[in-house]
Amino acid sequence: MSNSFNARATLSVNGQDHEIYRLDAVQGADRLPYSLKILLENLLRHEDGKVVSADDIRAMAAWDPQAEPSQEIAYTPARVLMQDFTGVPAVVDLAAMRDAMQKLGGDPERINPLQPAELVIDHSVQIDSFGNKDSLRLNAEMEYRRNQERYSFLKWGQKAFSNFKVVPPDTGIVHQVNLEYLARGIFAKENHGVLQAYPDTLVGTDSHTTMINGLGVLGWGVGGIEAEAAMLGQPVSMLIPQVVGFRLNGALPEGATATDLVLTVVEMLRAHGVVGKFVEFFGEGLEHLSLADRATIANMAPEYGATCGIFPIDGETLKYLRLTGRDQQQVDLVETYSREQGLFHEPGQPEAVYSSVLELDMATVVPSLAGPKRPQDRVALSDSKREFETALKALKDERKIHSKPVTAHLDGEDVTLQDGNVVIASITSCTNTSNPSVMIAAGLVARKAHARGLKVKPWVKTSLAPGSRVVTGYLEQAELMDDLESLGFHVVGYGCTTCIGNSGPLPEAVSRAIVEGDLSVCSVLSGNRNFEGRVHAEVRMNYLASPPLVVVYALAGRMDIDVYNEPLGRDADGNEVFLKDVWPTQQEIQDLILNSVNSAGFTSSYQDVYNGEDAWRDLSSPEGQLFDWQADSTYIQNPPYFEGMTRELTPVSDIRGARLLALLGDSVTTDHISPAGAIKADSPAGEYLQAKGVDPKDFNSLGSRRGNHEVMMRGTFANIRLRNLLAPGTEGGVTRHLPDGETMSIYAAAMKYHAEQVPLVVIAGKEYGSGSSRDWAAKGPRLLGVRAVIAESYERIHRSNLIGMGILPLQFNPGDSAGSLGLSGEEQFDITGLQDGTAKQVNVTAIAPDGQAITFTARVRIDTPQEIEYYRNGGILQYVLRQLAA
Template identity: 55%
Template sequence: MKRVGQDTLKVSRFLEVDGKTYWYFSLSEAEKTLGSLKHLPHTLKILLENILRFENGHTFTIDHAKSLVKWQDHFHSSSEVPFRPSRILMQDLTGVPAVVDLAAMREGMMTLKGDPQKVNPLIPVDLVIDHSVMVDYAGSSKAFQENITLEFIRNAERYAFLRWGQKAFQEFFVVPPDTGICHQINLEYIAKVVWTKDEEDHTYAYPDTLFGTDSHTTMVNGLGVLGWGVGGIEAEAAMLGQATTMLLPDVIGFRLTGKLSGTVTATDLVLTITEMLRKKGVVGKFVEFYGPALNSLPLSTRATIANMAPEYGATCGYFPVDRQTLDYLRLTGKTEHQIELVEAYMKAQGMFRDVYSPEPMFTDTLQLDISTVVPSVSGPSRPQDRVALVDAQVAFEKVLTNTFHIPEQEHHAIYKVQDETFSLEHGSIVIAAITSCTNTSNTEVMIAAGLLAKKAHALGLQKKPWVKTSLAPGSKVVTEYLERAGLIESLNSLGFNLVGYGCTTCIGNSGPLAENIVDIIESNQLVVSAVLSGNRNFEGRISPNVKANYLASPPLVVAYALVGTLKKDIIKEPLGISKEGKAIYLKDIWPTPQEVASTIAVAVTKEEFRKGYNQITKGSKEWQSLSVTVGSQTYDWLDESTYVRNPPYFKNISLLPVPRKHIKGASILALLGDNVTTDHISPAGAIREDSPAGKYLTDHGVSVEAFNSYGARRGNHEVMVRGTFANIRIRNEMVPEIEGGYTKHYPSNKVNTMYDVAMLYQKENIPLIIIGGKEYGMGSSRDWAAKGTNLLGIKAVIVESFERIHRSNLVGMGILPLVFEEGTTRKTLALKGDEKIDIENTDKLNPRQKLNMLIRYSDGFIRKVPLICRIDTQEEVDYYQHGGILPYVLRSMAQ
């Protein structure tokens, strides 16, 4: 046993694994000083180990460790603790702007007369290119290669830039496109559960933890790896050595008992859990699963549940390490040495769960007997809006009336599609997609979808001709085991051909619908539908032509493609007629648990995983043929580029920050309601020709066909600032008669796009604010939702409550996040948007202090309103004073 330093809890011990010695920072030794950790949640044990390992008397201290253990006194704490993840995970939509920022920081370092080589990741960074493939082609054997060809035509410049980054930066690894989804690759390949590092004379073992620049980073929580989604801004700071300071979270225990019934899938379970936790309210909290059901709950089901933590609002959805974890590591091809290390380390630290483990104590608990879960879907626009499958038809009819305001007499009107033999109506399903990391990582539901397709094909059933079908697995392993199981041909026969390996429909990359189908939808304002096996179904996200989006399990996606409408009870009514003329019902082709299990036993093996990841870094011939300039410390920015441009964040940066001023005479750019998502603030989908971003691209010689998406253009701040608040479904209460990104300029009273009005205010040197409702910024951890807000000239965002990641991102971009006191809203203040706003004392901030807002109404009345500053920690105060986290880090490095 080795004691490091004086007056410290940093006590290291060692363990032997197969003849190799690993040192670790012992929780049991720290327990002798701190007190019992027996009932501390596993997630907090991981945070405690992090404090012990990095303890330095300054950023990480004994007091931090004591406050964490003291959490057990009330199962709640207002204390702050630091945290440094072991690694960073990125996808390309967030990864490109992060690498742009790093390249810009190198130039900023040169401006400050520092060494640009200091700007390098200090911990491993894995970037998986998975968000750029679009479903332009579907339903044919050529679709996969055709989509890849288009993908490289659109994104060659971005991809070449990432290859430059891989060469230019240390500890930066890129997984080429058309390989898989970052979260599934993380789960199946990158994650180790226990990480190791050689330091001086020892090899140290410690928990595998991470930040990911995508909210669904939480999927790896199912493997016992603690990680969560952060904005690219926060991830960049972490990779540059900055600790993240966080308020000690409440930990909600979710006790699972029982077993799933034969007709219920992991998707049904996660939709039920999402509904329950959203009702409970777990925003900003950890959720930790426990209970006897875990003894038999497969790892793939755990990963499905953990994946949707952003949908139920939690920071993470954690499952502790146990035998199921070890079995999954073995299945996915990890070495026996690594598996033995995981078991030995977790047991030594009291982090291994078995039937004899004491149950942790939590802030609060929920319980679910999973045998009570029923088949379900969720929609039409929120993942938590679960509907039992038996009620889905009736529920959709109500949605037509109550949500989309379609008169009942129009519910069943039929509209003939030009040049086709079929017609469309409200509720017609025009997209059926097996997509997204949530379910394509789950072997049970993917095999079930294949088996259902096989039975349907054998009976002669076909998908409806108006349904665009697609299969986008999360890794090549999926196609390997579907092929081995003999299910690929059946899926292909129903139009579920491989379209790509990536986050396609779920991120809005569903591709175009047929022109005659779009014409009939638009000319008759039809409420048509998409059914997808994803995790996100927000309005305006899946397709600009589709208003009602429903989440469902992969086998249900296939079943809905057969019926082609949501206005059919697919439990009671036949899915179709067999070639023998017999009515076929869902129960006739639904695979039994035994069929699924026996197929998995034969088809899903260690060899499939090893084969799928054998040449993960090689990439396609298109990737290998990219031309890349190597060897330069800084990037050679191209003036004509419309994809990658040098952002203005570090232009004329000084070694000392410019003091922040009071916010005076600010205008309101937008009055927004509840549940404004990062999709509303910074869309990732199609760029409209008549939008400010579309006009910018047209002015720069880009044809409409080459616009690509907002997500693909995130390396160009000129496009992204024009896309901020440009979602076609956003509603600004200042212009209630208009849907989309519009606002009103005062005092002229002229209506224009948010971007154009913001630029007019900038010319007038008038600061801006945004005012909103509850859960502002929910959804993907999209840093451009904060970056674009900054570039529009918005100085503060005032709402009733924030989603965790977006609040952090706003601070990271030097924007003041403020919340109303309980009972105060934009409505109780009777705000119209023509008021002028002052916010006092913003130059001398303390965490969570109260500030006063002065509202100057148009009739001359002045009202003082108290606000709570949601800059939560002293380090965030420092970030704000420096104008953001990246200028703060850059100045620190330069000094």
């Protein structure tokens, strides 16, 4: 490696020498924000004169906070983090690459993670059983029955690939496990015989990878395809971003929680506009935020649209590392290195330079919810009843819904279900379950409610899905589990459940009533996502809330309640019980945290983390360096990405005679595009599985079948809430085949176009691809034959993923849209002037059925030279494979 700035030096920690690259060797480094200092160190350490040049380092040090990002850099993360929904297809692709490498005449064993890659199985547990002490066991047994094939495949991968570890099921949510155990803070690793110390950095196959920013670790979510490339030694190509500073002052007032704070932060940052930017938190208010509070804010970076939302390393960081059982040498390394490199925050330090600065006095934060369908739509709890009623009226008017109350028999009594009933109340998701303050608060609400004899309404499906086993440990230590269970909040699993749609079926009587009355019912969850159709197909309105508020709404059983002034219920003596009667004080919460959250709880939970429970240890798996693909498998199939691939490149051709597969509006999320949730028997995916002999009761979820491209391409664009304007009046995965105009499923139309050798285009509005990082939101369209997307704007990760799958992302010029240009969607499209992928703009000609032509130019959103190479190769995996084969 080059050392143009003479930055290489030695750092001694407790008598052990480490090679480091000093930031103060570069003029201007001291003025940079914390996050950019980490990127600068990364460039110094990887300078080779080719991928990273001295000019790249100078550009970083001379960063102009006001300039539009234009300088490309190659960032090499220290490790890769995956969850199983995104991890299974990543490992499938690596296995397929081994086969392809052999066909190209190369060595298959060259396909191996070169950086540490860790996968946490956390996305497969579903809430089939709830509200009883056997729920955890029953859901785990069901999970293994459904996912045995996938889990066996992952065990094969753990043995076949070096540098790859798997955290077994029922351990915790990936981001909480990362925070509590996997994160190093500062790496100490041998490189060519030299022990190097450098910042822990990562990319993850889940957008909420940013949770680790709360620990001062730089990381963010990427698509599975980008993560695979990073595992294979490819740097992440990126533009030096703008950095928004967020100054926190004061402290939270009595009654407000970290969830209320983060919903306020999300609202402010969404309004400010931080898509594609880094956000960095600073200010005297950091002294009043626990590390768990910081992690809650960092977790929600995708919701406010930022690439990351990072806090600096400081005394609170060191305190948390000790609490979670990191050894003293590691804690000392983190402190010594960060102080030496100017990465350690202390009160009174000079502030860094930022592109812009927002400010929040935390004393002004009020209890809040967010919903009914976007996390940035914060509602003050005091306004929640009025805001809900407004949202409900708008929903019913828009959908022309004429609902009616329905009587259902539940728990031995007849009850009336109606609009606004809360049918799901779930304490779930790493966002909050990593935070003892809100988990203890939920337990205290349950204790006070139980003491007054309150019960959860019979139509509410309750669940508690902790982010790790540590949470259960301290809830038991605080003697709060019995109180939570008295209200039906039994542990249902250790994994990402309701927040990703693994909420399981509603009780049959509730489900029947919703359909019969065409009811607009609600969920309240302590998660980070509440997009349409995500939580449950039958639940139209979804609200994010703190864990204690989840308990409150479970007691109320409805959203149309003024919780400050209306009673939650009556006690055994018939007295009304109000929110103030069950809400804990901050002192009560802190006293219990001090007595129940300790280092022993963390060390005992993680001491045997990779070995798992008996079910994991007893699971058989294949042997060998090449995977033995089974033709009859409905979970794992060899994807066709490398079929017909040669070592030589074929020049990129213009796109001619294309048809529109879908004409979409604004805020189409990756949830709308990517296969997720339940598989319906009459859907293309359901019909495929039944043809393979799979009974509908064994369908499992689409997410669990991400290792089978045949299932996934049939589930692409199949979300029940997708509205394709090409097929007006429909919802779901429906389109019209052109020119005949026949209405059919998007999958069927795509296959018909494929047989006709017609390329496909998707047109969309603003914020196309917002939401979770989902590689299948790019893989699925590519397999359906989509060659280009034309949108008004893109979410960062999805734009990158499209390129990673060889799909051309085009952006309308300012002021242009499908509507303003008069596009009906019935046109044939020619996209010309690609210049082998190097063009900055292209010409689009849309020829209407009457022969009239609409012509316009569109901006090519291939933003960096490295992305051009990926696109020219047909995708990032093909690029990596050709590089390794050469």
